[in-house]
Amino acid sequence: xxxxxxxxxxxxxxxxxxHPERVAETVKSSxxxxxxxxxxxxxDLKLIKGYDREGxxxxxxxxxxxxxxxxxxxxxxxxxxxxxxxxxxxxxxxxRGIIRRLARLRSSYT
Amino acid sequence: xxxYVDFWVISEEREKAIDLLKTLARLGYSDAVMELxxxxxxxxEELRDMAxxxxxRLHRKLVLKPGGRRELLRELRSSRGRFEVITVIxxxxxxALVAARDSRVDSLVIPPKPGFRIDKGVASTIRNxxxxxxxxxxxxxxxxxxxxxxIIQVLGKRVGIIVSSASSSPLLLRGPRELxxxxxxxxxxxxxxLDTVSRTPLQIIxxxxxxxSRRYVARGVVRVGKENEEEIPADIL
Numbered sequence: 001x002x003x004x005x006x007x008x009x010x011x012x013x014x015x016x017x018x019h020p021e022r023v024a025e026t027v028k029s030s031x032x033x034x035x036x037x038x039x040x041x042x043x044d045l046k047l048i049k050g051y052d053r054e055g056x057x058x059x060x061x062x063x064x065x066x067x068x069x070x071x072x073x074x075x076x077x078x079x080x081x082x083x084x085x086x087x088x089x090x091x092x093x094x095x096r097g098i099i100r101r102l103a104r105l106r107s108s109y110t
Numbered sequence: 111x112x113x114y115v116d117f118w119v120i121s122e123e124r125e126k127a128i129d130l131l132k133t134l135a136r137l138g139y140s141d142a143v144m145e146l147x148x149x150x151x152x153x154x155e156e157l158r159d160m161a162x163x164x165x166x167r168l169h170r171k172l173v174l175k176p177g178g179r180r181e182l183l184r185e186l187r188s189s190r191g192r193f194e195v196i197t198v199i200x201x202x203x204x205x206a207l208v209a210a211r212d213s214r215v216d217s218l219v220i221p222p223k224p225g226f227r228i229d230k231g232v233a234s235t236i237r238n239x240x241x242x243x244x245x246x247x248x249x250x251x252x253x254x255x256x257x258x259x260x261i262i263q264v265l266g267k268r269v270g271i272i273v274s275s276a277s278s279s280p281l282l283l284r285g286p287r288e289l290x291x292x293x294x295x296x297x298x299x300x301x302x303x304l305d306t307v308s309r310t311p312l313q314i315i316x317x318x319x320x321x322x323s324r325r326y327v328a329r330g331v332v333r334v335g336k337e338n339e340e341e342i343p344a345d346i347l
Binding site for chain 1: 244247248251280282283285288289292294300
């Protein structure tokens, strides 16, 4: 029986806040420039949910590509020509876990 | 729980320094090693108090970029005992070989195109840690990765590797996990990669704080016995 593919969910926020789709596209393009098209294809990198107000996204990736996805996010220095930074706020094995972390982060900021 | 250190942050102005410290605290660091440039060089104690309020332990760093062996030794002699951390940027093999063995030096930075080969010969002489500045990676990714890959493969087994931000702008600072992703991608296992931003730099800081204290007598010898003094972990001696 084929084993289920292990994945990780990353909560990434942009500083200053950008549109979630732009953030996801920027991470993907950074991943592609670092590890190539084959790397991007095998990473299973996908936007799961975006939060407009915070400029945050939940991205999914294959467990094997987790360090590469983090490095790709850390490599981003501009979005749409403006200086920006992407921060990996949390990593979890489930969507529920990452949403719980987001709620905790929101409550700590207020 | 791990404590994280940003081993190289650069600051010239007081306001910017506070911004940097706040960003570091938000990113999850407990310690920061700051290179103070310009007017800020004289206000370490004031900054240290402010950093403590923010929740960061601040340490002072000296970064040397000597042209040769004599210059390096002269600069090391003149700044002895004034800095918690001393880093040498090695642009020649001569400087690298001296800095690699000198106990006053804490870390070496090998630039992307160093002008010398990083091989087993160099690896066998190095005793100090090698630092990978992340802002250099952001400035020129391909060349930096070529050098970093060699450093991890050839030197990574023998010496400690440290990854630092080496930045003066809050937007160029990266969190500990993001910095650790660099050695992780280059072949280190996850825990060892995290050590590059926590255990390895912390050991250097603890050792140097002890060296600068009155309790330090010589390498491996410390004065003990007073009740209110902290215990010294064996691995930093």
